[in-house]
Amino acid sequence: MIDTDVLDSGLGDADDDDFDSVVEVYDSQLPDNRYLDRELSWLAFNQRVLELAEDPSLPVLERANFLAIFASNLDEFFMVRVAGLKRRIVTGLAVPTNVGRPPQEVLADISGAAHALQLRHAAAWADLVKPKMVDAGIEVVLWNELTPAEQTKLYEYFQNQVFPVLMPLAVDPAHPFPYISGLSLNLAVRIRNARTGRQEFARLKVPSMLPRFVQVPADGNIGRVRYLPLEYLISENLSDLFPGMEVLEHHTFRLTRNEDMVIEEDETENLIQALEAELLRRRFGPPIRLEITEDMDEVTLDLLLNELDITEQEVYRLPGPLDLRGLFDLAKIDRPELHYPPHVPKTAAAFQPPDQSPRADLFTAIRKGDVLVHHPYESFTTSVVAFLEQAARDPHVLAIKQTLYRTSGDSPIVEALIDAAENGKQVLALVEVKARFDEAANIVWARKLEKAGVHVVYGLVGLKTHCKLLHVIREEDGLLRSYSHIGTGNYNPKTSRTYEDFGLFTVDEQVGRDLTRLFNELSGYAIEKKFKRLLVAPLHLRKGLLRLIDREHRNALAGKPAGIRIKVNSMVDEQIIDALYRASQAGVRVDIWVRGICSLRTDLEGVSDNITVRSILGRYLEHSRIFAFAGDGDPQVYIGSADMMHRNLDRRVEALVRVVAPAHINELDDLFDLAMADTTSSWNLGPAGEWTRNSRDDSGTPLVDMQEKLMSQIQRRRRSRAVR
Known part of the structure; x- marks a missing residue:
């Protein structure tokens, strides 16, 4: 599945103008041609979407859906990315590009690539998908x-x-x-x-x-x-x-x-x-x-x-x-045999109700240990929604604070916040009314929340609030306890069924203090410079990641175990890319798992020899962001909302939370092992920015579909409870 609300939609990564704060980067130790053009890389991403539509092994109505996603993605790309380039040219503003080429030349290249893709898209419909639909009646x-x-x-x-x-x-x-x-x-x-x-x-x-x-x-x-x-x-x-x-x-x-x-x-x-x-x-x-x-x-x-x-x-x-x-x-025609087999998300083991009980007590479950939930394999409704609904009706809950970037119509999230306010709780909703193409809907939600008595704020001037945070304050035995949720995806029950994301529930006191300070900064005039278990943009996130990359670099030079694994939607930021190049030169093994744009090159001899870049597209939209560092035996692993783009690091409020439970660290590491394995179906980034799909082995046998395998694994297992 690809992102259609983008741009977001989904799918897309063209939902913002990244020109306003491009960081000028120069490193004389690295070649000048070390970045791939981000616009052409985005078109290469949409080509991968098109290749799914062309894949005869997929159910035909899913192939039709991918054709529609491709079209929707490309519309948003033109409305935002191409429009942004043209606006800058017309108004005479500077148009920095990550490859240093004149903007007119970039537009010409975009036009040529987009023309070819649109003709290929039309041919995929006329020659491949439409005839198969005829065969199916x-x-x-x-x-x-x-x-x-x-x-x-x-x-x-x-x-x-x-x-x-x-x-x-x-x-x-x-x-x-x-x-x-x-x-x-x-x-x-x-x-x-x-x-x-x-x-x-x-x-x-x-x-x-x-x-x-x-x-x-x-x-x-x-x-x-x-x-x-x-x-x-x-x-x-x-x-x-x-x-x-x-x-x-x-x-x-x-x-x-x-x-x-x-x-x-x-x-x-x-x-x-x-x-x-x-x-x-x-x-x-x-x-x-x-x-x-x-x-x-x-x-x-x-x-x-x-x-x-x-x-x-x-x-x-x-x-x-x-x-x-x-x-x-x-693509919505009711012909089950022409769609992916149905998948019902599993309730996370920690949140399954005990015998003879109609529902689980999520507060009790979270107190026993951090809970890491993986959507859509595990249910958003029986975790995030159930947690918020329980908080709204619990008489011991005093306050609820939440960020809302995108949500769905008639959202149970919004209704729970309204119920909480009507039940006399202090409720703060930070509604991002500048979420592209959801602006009008978010204004409606904001006004509805305000009428119900919810304290609604719109974040900080000049910044979009993109972090996914939910903070509940509960009185227990005369003391206040913080229950926190930090996610990688929006609080949107609709997209949670098709977007792959992680969410961490915790009662960790340090996370609670971090969120208290962060919400104070977002709703008031506080200026926080330090967080303990969070990395927060725009002030600290890039610096924090650069320090973690540099530590792996130094560990490798000292002969210590070192490794970097990053999963993002887009990899564009030059400072992060250069740091990864330098780590590669020092011998650090770098695995990059990217859905969309990747400006990092894998074909620079002596520079990117230790870097592997994979992309996985399929039934679900890969949306989670994971940052894992070997740490010489002390793994530093984070999940959160930030991509490696200028907008995320410089002009958005983003938050990553450190994952500390060994079971959760192992789970995320196993996920990377599966995604990066040569036996898993994926696209590999090669010379000149070309993406090659590897879906079958030398004998023609289909490679492992990672998402199908995860559905099967998670349905069978009970997650190990985290021990802090």
Whole structure:
């Protein structure tokens, strides 16, 4: 599974502009060409998503879903990353890149790579996935493939359900060229007035509130279902929209706009009002990509280019249908045999209720020892949600503090916080209203929480609060005890079913003190410079990791055991990369497990010889962040919310927590052993930034699917309880 809420979505890593605080790094001991271009590396990540769609061993509706994820990811990449580059060029601001190339050259490379990928994406649908869906009895058809009876029934649907909501907009001296909203699907129609002979142009927006794929009425063939794209249905009935006119040409097109948001927080008195104004402005961002069907005539294209003020380099001519995000709907068809086998998350052993008891006492369980939960293999609902709900109703709980970056509609997390406030507890919710593409939803949640009596704050000026923290203060025997949860993923029950993440529950007093100080900093004016068991950005996290890397470097030079293992979504930060290069030169074995962007190279002789980079994509989106250092026999292992990107280390509040229980350290180490093994299916980063998929051995036998193996292992085992 890949991240669609990104960008986040998921999936993506293009959900922020990383230009504002790029750290200039130069090390004369390392080659100048030591970084891979981050934009091209992101496109390589999306190519890996596409390769899953092309994989014939996967269930066909899952392959369709990966096609939709690819399309959604690429949309966000253009709306944010490409938009950010163009904005900097247009405004004359500096555009530093991690490979030192002119931004115009970067844009040209992006355009070339993106064109090739979009054509490959269209071919994967037409030549690979669509035929397999036909074999399974699911067809996406053309109008001329329907029988006259089917066409008649669909015409009735058009008249009753589609025609009334269509709004053709003419373009003439009295009607200026209409506004084209971002990511909308449109028909460009050229018509001739039968009376005057004059040619006219009209734009017709395909209604997004209607099903993108219209089901063809059943023809009696049991086991077969057919769909017609909505724009094809509209195209075949244009005469009803333009009576008395001759339809000369009609073509589908789609525009992507700049949706990169810039808010000067230092210059605004009300962040929410400024954000709402910026959300309105974002709808009218300048165009950055025009997708057209391959049959569009030059007259229509020239008109669009002139009216939209877009260059030919930004035009993507593709075979139809455009906007394959619509495949998300088809991928939900209820055909279990065409999906991954169902998986029900297991309740973590520590949180399983005792015999004859309807529910577990999570406070008692956590007091017995730290609990490490691995989602979605282990249930988010019976751990995080149950913990918060128990805290909300427990009369001994005095206060609850939580960060909220992204959550889902009708979230039990939000409802539990409201219940806690209504039960008289002190409740603090730090809602990050600047979470990209979730801004509007988060404003709604923030206002709902405020109305219920929750203390809502929006974090620190100039920083996004991205850390995943939950802190509960409970009175026990006249004393106050802290119960803490630090996670790698959002407090989102919906995405927790498809995102791989870790969460640590603990009553450790030092973690409690750290969280108390951190929440005070986030909600008030405290400035903390030291934390004991946490590494916190933006002040300490990069420095702390650099010290840990340097210690492994020195241990290796001294002949002591040394090793570094890092799992992140993206590896971009130059200082971290250079430190890893230097550790490699000293003989430290470095394993990097990355889902998305990786600017680190593995092909630098004498520099990266000891570095291995793997990527694993599949059913679940690999989202956890793990940092493990051998420590000469005293392992230093952290989990948390931070990726190795400038935004995470410089412009976000991030938190890593040290994992100390030997059983948990061993579990994370075993996970790395599995991910990095040559017998596990993965992508390997090789020369020139090329990713090679290794999914079968020399005899053609499929390699181990790590996620499938973990599902099986965790269903069978009972986790060892941590002993501090």
